[in-house]
Amino acid sequence: MEHILKGINLNKTFGTKDRNIQALKDVDFYIDEGELLGIAGESGSGKSTLLNVMSGLIRPDSGELFYREQEYTGKGPSQTGKFLQMIFQDAKNSFDPRFTMERSLLESRRKKTDRDALCGILKEVGLDEKLLKRKASELSGGQCQRMSIARALYSEADILLCDEITSALDVSSQAQVVGILKRLNTERKLTAVFVSHDIALLSMLCSRIMVMKDGIEVEQGVVEDIVRRPKHEYTKLLIESARKQSL
Amino acid sequence: MKKRISRKKAVKIKLVIMAALALSVVFLTLFAGVIAKNDPYQTCATSIRTAPCVDYPFGTDNLGRCIFARVLYGGRTTIAATFALVFISFAIGTVIGMVCGYYGGLIDRLLMRLADITLGFPQMVVAIAVAGILGGGIKSAMIALGITMWVSFARLARSHTFSIRSAAFVQTARFAGKNDAYIIMVHVFPNLLAPVLTNALTQIGTTMIGLSGLSFLGLGVIPPAAEWGAMISEARAYIQIAPWAVIYPSVATIITIIIFNYLGDVIMDYREVR
Numbered sequence: 001m002e003h004i005l006k007g008i009n010l011n012k013t014f015g016t017k018d019r020n021i022q023a024l025k026d027v028d029f030y031i032d033e034g035e036l037l038g039i040a041g042e043s044g045s046g047k048s049t050l051l052n053v054m055s056g057l058i059r060p061d062s063g064e065l066f067y068r069e070q071e072y073t074g075k076g077p078s079q080t081g082k083f084l085q086m087i088f089q090d091a092k093n094s095f096d097p098r099f100t101m102e103r104s105l106l107e108s109r110r111k112k113t114d115r116d117a118l119c120g121i122l123k124e125v126g127l128d129e130k131l132l133k134r135k136a137s138e139l140s141g142g143q144c145q146r147m148s149i150a151r152a153l154y155s156e157a158d159i160l161l162c163d164e165i166t167s168a169l170d171v172s173s174q175a176q177v178v179g180i181l182k183r184l185n186t187e188r189k190l191t192a193v194f195v196s197h198d199i200a201l202l203s204m205l206c207s208r209i210m211v212m213k214d215g216i217e218v219e220q221g222v223v224e225d226i227v228r229r230p231k232h233e234y235t236k237l238l239i240e241s242a243r244k245q246s247l
Numbered sequence: 248m249k250k251r252i253s254r255k256k257a258v259k260i261k262l263v264i265m266a267a268l269a270l271s272v273v274f275l276t277l278f279a280g281v282i283a284k285n286d287p288y289q290t291c292a293t294s295i296r297t298a299p300c301v302d303y304p305f306g307t308d309n310l311g312r313c314i315f316a317r318v319l320y321g322g323r324t325t326i327a328a329t330f331a332l333v334f335i336s337f338a339i340g341t342v343i344g345m346v347c348g349y350y351g352g353l354i355d356r357l358l359m360r361l362a363d364i365t366l367g368f369p370q371m372v373v374a375i376a377v378a379g380i381l382g383g384g385i386k387s388a389m390i391a392l393g394i395t396m397w398v399s400f401a402r403l404a405r406s407h408t409f410s411i412r413s414a415a416f417v418q419t420a421r422f423a424g425k426n427d428a429y430i431i432m433v434h435v436f437p438n439l440l441a442p443v444l445t446n447a448l449t450q451i452g453t454t455m456i457g458l459s460g461l462s463f464l465g466l467g468v469i470p471p472a473a474e475w476g477a478m479i480s481e482a483r484a485y486i487q488i489a490p491w492a493v494i495y496p497s498v499a500t501i502i503t504i505i506i507f508n509y510l511g512d513v514i515m516d517y518r519e520v521r
Contacts, residue, residue: 077422096434108423109423
């Protein structure tokens with residue numbers, strides 16, 4: 001089966017004067033069309049670096065990236081933006097503070113402006129059209145994040161890359177965003193990668209989870225296997241701490 | 248909350264007052280021809296060093312010229328030269344700062360080291376040296392001060408560009424296929440405009456002091472052109488017999504500098520509370 005996105009042997013090292021930090025060590029990944037992949041791990045595990053490498057924001061030191069079997073290693077966001085979109089943790093900061101939502105959303109689309117499509121997408125994410133006239137500072141965090149999702153959908157990208165998109169939201173906004181994404185996956189066959197330190201959230205949302213630690217992919221598999229039968233000690237630890245938090 | 252709103256209101260009132268005062272100064276000099284009855288360059292042998300009176304509200308100087316008219320016309324020279332110099336430095340410095348902050352690399356290192364070297368010398372010393380080499384005239388004085396003035400704008404624009412270029416909304420624009428020129432013009436420049444413009448306003452007072460200082464030293468405007476610094480310099484020789492010839496241009500300089508400096512401060516306050 002053809003994977004929509006695939007990475008092979010990805011390596012990335014960040015150098016400082018004193019030491020080098022290897023953020024990714026021979027990481028492989030793939031994602032199929034209509035799949036929701038979760039990447040779990042604690043801070044510094046390399047999950048956000050992997051997402052940035054996938055998106056083209058960071059160039060890997062070695063390894064290869066493929067979109068529908070076409071290599072795109074080394075291509076920047078202006079090229080990768082044709083098939084993927086990033087949704088950032090700080091949703092408010094992902095909109096130019098001077099722009100109205102309408103201007104921001106229209107800017108994100110490479111194709112001709114389609115007002116009907118835009119209104120339809122806003123309905124899908126549960127937002128009122130009136131909010132298009134507002135700026136990011138006039139919206140709540142949850143509304144901004146849903147606007148980010150709307151923007152990504154309006155750009156007609158095939159894949160959404162979501163970097164800790166619920167971690168800055170309150171519990172009810174988190175639930176709303178998760179609900180919207182699950183529905184979009186069912187109705188639109190949405191393909192997305194979610195990076196989060198919260199393995200419980202990923203297990204609710206995703207069909208497959210990849211666990212990372214110190215730049216290494218320690219384990220990956222379907223949610224059922226990862227949550228019920230974790231093989232790696234680190235995965236067990238993550239699940240255990242998620243259980244403790246939910247108590 | 249109540250305290251915050253009242254502070255905002257107070258700052259707004261201050262801003263309106265200071266803006267009105269600054270505009271008044273500008274209009275007074277712009278309409279000098281209408282306000283002043285006498286010709287600022289007309290000498291009068293029978294009215295040399297006349298004390299302030301109805302015909303000459305600020306008195307006359309050593310050549311019998313009306314000081315009131317010369318203060319108004321001189322303000323035109325000082326204010327126009329100051330605004331032009333601040334604007335040119337703002338434009339050059341901001342462009343350099345944006346290019347350095349956005350692209351980084353060798354060009355950034357080279358230009359910022361040049362900025363460091365420029366900052367290593369006291370501004371007035373460099374200005375005196377350069378004005379001395381270029382000779383007299385307001386253009387020479389502007390070039391002399393402009394050599395060091397662009398640096399503050401460049402450094403400020405660079406630091407803001409540096410943070411804006413990595414902001415998520417800029418990354419999003421990149422994903423939308425927008426090129427560097429678009430990002431700089433549509434996202435970077437408008438978002439750094441407010442702090443850099445505030446800096447420009449705070450530079451007006453300093454620049455005015457610089458230009459008047461150079462004129463005072465004989466490195467600014469060439470006589471008989473009216474300019475506050477030059478007027479003070481000319482009149483200090485006979486300060487004991489005609490103190491008004493020094494007092495009025497000095498007061499005009501001090502008041503204008505205070506107004507523009509305070510306007511800059513109030514604008515900074517306004518940006519904080521807005």
